[in-house]
Amino acid sequence: MSTLRESVLEAFRPGGPVADGDPAFRRRQSQLDLALAVADAITDRSTLVAEAGTGIGKTFAYLVPALLSGARVLVSTATKTLQDQLHGRDLPRLARALGVPVSLALLKGRSSYLCLHRLEAARQAASWPDRAAVAHLASIERWAAGTRSGDLSEVAGLDERSPVIPLVTSTRDNCLGGDCPRYRDCHLMQARREAMAADVVVVNHHLFFADLTLRDTGVAELLPTVDLLVFDEAHQLNETGIAFGGRQLGSLQGQDLARDLLACGLQRARGLQAWPDLAGAIDRGTRDLRLACGGRVAGDSAAASGRAMRRLRWRDAAGRAGFAEALSRLCAALASAAEALDTVSELAPDFPRLAQRCRDLQAIAQAFTEPCAQDLVRWVDVGPAQVRLVESALDVAPMLAAARARAQAAWVFTSATLGDDDRLAWFTGPAGLGDATILRLGSPFDYARQARLWLPRDLPPPSDHRHPVAVAACAAQLVEALGGRTFVLTTTLRALAVIADELEARLAGAEPLIEVLVQGRRPKRELLRRFVDHPRAVLVGSQSFWEGVDLRGDDLQCVVIDKLPFPPPDDPLIEARSNRLRREGGEPFRDLHLAEAAVSLKQGAGRLIRSESDEGLLVVCDPRLRTMGYGRRLLAALPPMSRLDEPDEVMEYLRGLQAGRPRD
Numbered sequence: 001m002s003t004l005r006e007s008v009l010e011a012f013r014p015g016g017p018v019a020d021g022d023p024a025f026r027r028r029q030s031q032l033d034l035a036l037a038v039a040d041a042i043t044d045r046s047t048l049v050a051e052a053g054t055g056i057g058k059t060f061a062y063l064v065p066a067l068l069s070g071a072r073v074l075v076s077t078a079t080k081t082l083q084d085q086l087h088g089r090d091l092p093r094l095a096r097a098l099g100v101p102v103s104l105a106l107l108k109g110r111s112s113y114l115c116l117h118r119l120e121a122a123r124q125a126a127s128w129p130d131r132a133a134v135a136h137l138a139s140i141e142r143w144a145a146g147t148r149s150g151d152l153s154e155v156a157g158l159d160e161r162s163p164v165i166p167l168v169t170s171t172r173d174n175c176l177g178g179d180c181p182r183y184r185d186c187h188l189m190q191a192r193r194e195a196m197a198a199d200v201v202v203v204n205h206h207l208f209f210a211d212l213t214l215r216d217t218g219v220a221e222l223l224p225t226v227d228l229l230v231f232d233e234a235h236q237l238n239e240t241g242i243a244f245g246g247r248q249l250g251s252l253q254g255q256d257l258a259r260d261l262l263a264c265g266l267q268r269a270r271g272l273q274a275w276p277d278l279a280g281a282i283d284r285g286t287r288d289l290r291l292a293c294g295g296r297v298a299g300d301s302a303a304a305s306g307r308a309m310r311r312l313r314w315r316d317a318a319g320r321a322g323f324a325e326a327l328s329r330l331c332a333a334l335a336s337a338a339e340a341l342d343t344v345s346e347l348a349p350d351f352p353r354l355a356q357r358c359r360d361l362q363a364i365a366q367a368f369t370e371p372c373a374q375d376l377v378r379w380v381d382v383g384p385a386q387v388r389l390v391e392s393a394l395d396v397a398p399m400l401a402a403a404r405a406r407a408q409a410a411w412v413f414t415s416a417t418l419g420d421d422d423r424l425a426w427f428t429g430p431a432g433l434g435d436a437t438i439l440r441l442g443s444p445f446d447y448a449r450q451a452r453l454w455l456p457r458d459l460p461p462p463s464d465h466r467h468p469v470a471v472a473a474c475a476a477q478l479v480e481a482l483g484g485r486t487f488v489l490t491t492t493l494r495a496l497a498v499i500a501d502e503l504e505a506r507l508a509g510a511e512p513l514i515e516v517l518v519q520g521r522r523p524k525r526e527l528l529r530r531f532v533d534h535p536r537a538v539l540v541g542s543q544s545f546w547e548g549v550d551l552r553g554d555d556l557q558c559v560v561i562d563k564l565p566f567p568p569p570d571d572p573l574i575e576a577r578s579n580r581l582r583r584e585g586g587e588p589f590r591d592l593h594l595a596e597a598a599v600s601l602k603q604g605a606g607r608l609i610r611s612e613s614d615e616g617l618l619v620v621c622d623p624r625l626r627t628m629g630y631g632r633r634l635l636a637a638l639p640p641m642s643r644l645d646e647p648d649e650v651m652e653y654l655r656g657l658q659a660g661r662p663r664d
Helices: 003-012 017-021 029-044 058-069 080-098 116-123 131-144 187-197 205-214 219-225 234-245 251-268 275-292 314-318 323-342 350-367 397-406 425-431 467-482 493-507 524-533 572-583 588-605 631-637 647-659
Strands: 047-052 073-077 104-106 200-204 228-231 247-250 310-313 376-382 387-393 410-415 437-441 451-454 486-489 515-518 537-541 558-561 616-620 642-644
Touching: 003 017, 003 029, 003 058, 017 080, 029 047, 029 058, 029 228, 029 410, 029 437, 047 058, 058 073, 058 080, 058 228, 058 410, 073 080, 073 205, 080 104, 080 200, 104 187, 116 131, 116 251, 187 219, 200 205, 205 234, 205 397, 219 397, 234 387, 234 397, 234 410, 234 425, 247 251, 247 350, 251 275, 251 323, 251 350, 275 323, 310 314, 310 572, 314 323, 314 376, 323 350, 376 572, 397 425, 410 425, 425 588, 451 647, 467 486, 467 493, 467 558, 467 616, 467 647, 493 515, 493 537, 515 524, 524 537, 558 588, 572 588, 588 631, 616 647, 642 647
Parallel strands: 047 410, 047 437, 073 200, 073 228, 104 200, 228 410, 451 616, 451 642, 486 537, 486 558, 515 537, 558 616
Antiparallel strands: 247 387, 310 376, 376 387
């Protein structure tokens, strides 16, 4: 037995360091099995893919061997919230419990850090969009005087969607680097220096992939020095990483460039060029391109898949009237602006950087006028506020292969949902991890006792326009019986709007009042806080509520899923992956569509039971689970919940939950 395995066993023994450091710790064999597998990967410098069911405690399972090994570690998570939790709570607590002296660093993307140079420029801005923006700027200025990290998440009350944030943070395009007058005080550079010196660095997936291709924030320099890389919530890796395997041209890029060009020109070179005309031409070209792509779509029709953006086939977008002309006019506007900026390049370091931004954006725009490479796919993301031209790889396998070649280290990928077969092919295939050791560990929860599954009969098929109304009618009955504490998860934003309106109408007379909370009407964090604080509430949400929500106890006791979460067949990326599968002899529906649906269904169902004491009801309002042969595969992907068949049984169970009666 290796020394590291022995240390892990000692750490997890009853009364051992982990138990002493966490009063809520419960010894679970599955957690120990995962920790030992991670220890083996560290010792052998091998690759481990581990699906660890909800409740195993995978965070401690990979952190304990990582800390005990003395290895230099890079941990990547799905979100900045999880980053903060790891860096601010889990890692310090475990390091103390294990008695391991370790230096920690948190590294986020540029948009998380205050740029002191751009803050000074923002103070001089001639106009602001509204009073709220002025108030946000004042809050940032007060906080800036005392912050050490420069992390904007420290600013109390600052909404991450605030229009002020892009004005006081840098991008790779507008950063002046070593020419910046505030370079020595730069918060981002300080974070990079701390990361380079730390034993354990916590990043996020977006930052990891961005840096692999852009070499912008220090992760690429870290790779050769790291002994262990851990990717938590690894199921998001492929979707996060694909955009970095190609190129993007977003309308917001053009608008930001036009704004910066105008502000800098008027502040530092007024009268030397027609700055309003130059900026206006870029802005008009960007807006014309957005309109040609069908921009400013209504919120309820965005994204057949429930995303905030919907994907439009490239041939459909490029064939629209005005598309080619708008792209050409934007190229010309960018070229004119670059020439004008060259004439004032010696006045301030901002001008050469602005000129380079114009040329870089022009090169990307020009590339989109040329044919797409065979191994890539193009589409247009269309949303309420912007459009984005995207050229992407079909998966992250090439990027991960290159990264693994650079870092001869142990690689660990873990999540509660990575597939529905023994090889976890849904994840390992696109990630190029066919050589990895595979470990599947089920949840320690007693689902047969803690949860019930109901598949309502007599509902119209999902293709029927009456289906969302029928789902709302079913959900309203459940919500009234339980008195709230319910999530209704939809697969499309269009269905979300219909179900939310119908629920509001049906629950309007409930006494006491049942509040209907709807995704998009408030920020996600505020919706969740309101849901917990107001127990007589139902929350209707789409994609962003299918995962990453951890409500325990009585806060959430019923989850209703409107239909099976198949990917939309007309999604350009899904279409391209399907075509590749056919060329390789695969079957797209079986190998891609069903696998995607199984993973998403597991994610949605995973919102219900989050601890050993939770109880609740899962309802899937899709008749195909009963009538189609593939329904067995999807049901097998769900936790082994006890089944209820009759509505009377369901209502009795919910009334028992509401009354707090003990259940069998």
